[in-house]
Amino acid sequence: MKNINYNNLDTIIAQVTPYGRGGVGIIRISGNKVKYISNKILNKIIEPRIANYLFFKDDKNNILDKGIAILFNKPNSFTGEDILELHCHGNQISLILLMKYINNKFHTRFAKPGEFSYRAFLNKKINLIQAESIMELINSNSEYEVKSSINSLNGNLFLYIKNIFKKIINIRTYIETNIDFSEDEIDHISTSEISNKLKKIISIIKNVCYESNLGKISQYGIKIVILGKPNSGKSTIFNLITKKKSSIVTNIPGTTRDIIKENIYINGIPIQIIDTAGLRKSYNIIEKIGIERTKKEIKEADHLLLIIDSNISKKYDIKKTFFNIYNKINKNKITIIKNKIDIKKKKPKIKKDKKGYNIIKMSALTGNGIDILFKHLEKILYFNKDLSKILINNKRHIKILKKTLKYLKQSKFLLDAGFYIDIVADKLNLAQNEINKINGNFTTQDLLKNIFSKFCIGK
């Protein structure tokens, strides 16, 4: 499909409901010929934006279907062009027959994937971010992805991008007005002020880029790694969370030699949960490999669950044995589970320790306390990071933001190192161009076509 000519704004038609059998199947027609087609097929001039229950007929007065027709007059439609929607009975054959008839009779054609949205974009009905988020929404596989795409559909991401853009412009203006290019020497006060401003933008983007690592969730889920001493109950927790018996549970310490992964959803959040080998010094070569891999998993994890047997004496300080991660790690990145509370018949609960780390007392064996754990994880993984506000799932956006970040860092570096301000400004310019690509202000035709062609048919 090399010759997609999106600029040729002829009238296009597509089935917008899924292929197959259904209660209702909707056909959408967009373009200049719509009114003519509507009059012919419906045998009537219908009022726009009103549902009309009518026969759909061919030119020989044969009934093609009887359904609901809605006309949207340009520019007040999804695409900004005239649109006719035919809500037919959901039979795939009759839908195709109807579309074929229209194509043959009125010289319309089937829409390419994303072509309706592309027209909506060209006619400034939606911005590029919204178009992409509509597609993200359609392709969502979890409540989590649905929420994030609806969020960017609502314009939150657009506002965020605009804010970064404004801040960059702000610095460029500041440079142009406050620095005298005719002098070789740069005023030190202004330089440090610019440097601070740059630092701020960098941190704003960094925050989002960090969260956007969660963007990989569509493929793998948020990575939760289970850690703990042998026999603390890691495999039992893993089985409890995944509700499967895939991890071998035994009372022989060191049974879990390798890493077991499972993809699950916790309250709609896609999660990849990983059970690790028992962490301890081992001369067993197989176990050693497992431990090396555990270290790697820890590095890549979004969240750690550290399992401790709550009945084992405290003087043996487990927390110290975990590569000192306990003290180094962000308090929200780790949850300590004091397991096996059933033995001393304690009640499950959640609390914070003196250092502010989250501790959950529960029993993996009986499942008592699992709801507390799930609720906590949901809070930590979803709400604490404020993903409900800005979450970037879109690979294209992440890539652009990373590039923007790179240019901003370079420009700060050059500034701090005392390079000429125009070199700094050049880098800023590059950053600005990057950010412009997200909302489609600085996007080539090829790129646009590429983006929209990944949409589904009828969108």
Ligand SMILES: Nc1nc2c(c(=O)[nH]1)N(C=O)[C@@H](CNc1ccc(C(=O)N[C@@H](CCC(=O)O)C(=O)O)cc1)CN2
């Ligand atoms: N029947 C139907 N349902 C649908 C769609 C559709 O195309 N048809 N959509 C397709 O994605 C979504 C809704 N998107 C739409 C976006 C804009 C307009 C529209 O008519 N816009 C006009 C008027 C706005 C107004 O009255 O406030 C405009 O923008 O000028 C319609 C649907 C989801 N539901």
Ligand SMILES: Nc1nc2c(ncn2[C@@H]2O[C@H](COP(=O)(O)OP(=O)(O)OP(=O)(O)O)[C@@H](O)[C@H]2O)c(=O)[nH]1
């Ligand atoms: N009473 C009680 N026993 C538990 C609990 N959780 C796990 N166990 C038992 O503790 C033993 C070890 O559990 P595992 O889940 O295999 O422990 P692990 O941490 O995966 O062990 P390794 O494979 O050695 O790393 C098993 O006999 C479990 O049945 C619990 O909450 N209460």
Ligand SMILES: [K+]
């Ligand atoms: K074990």
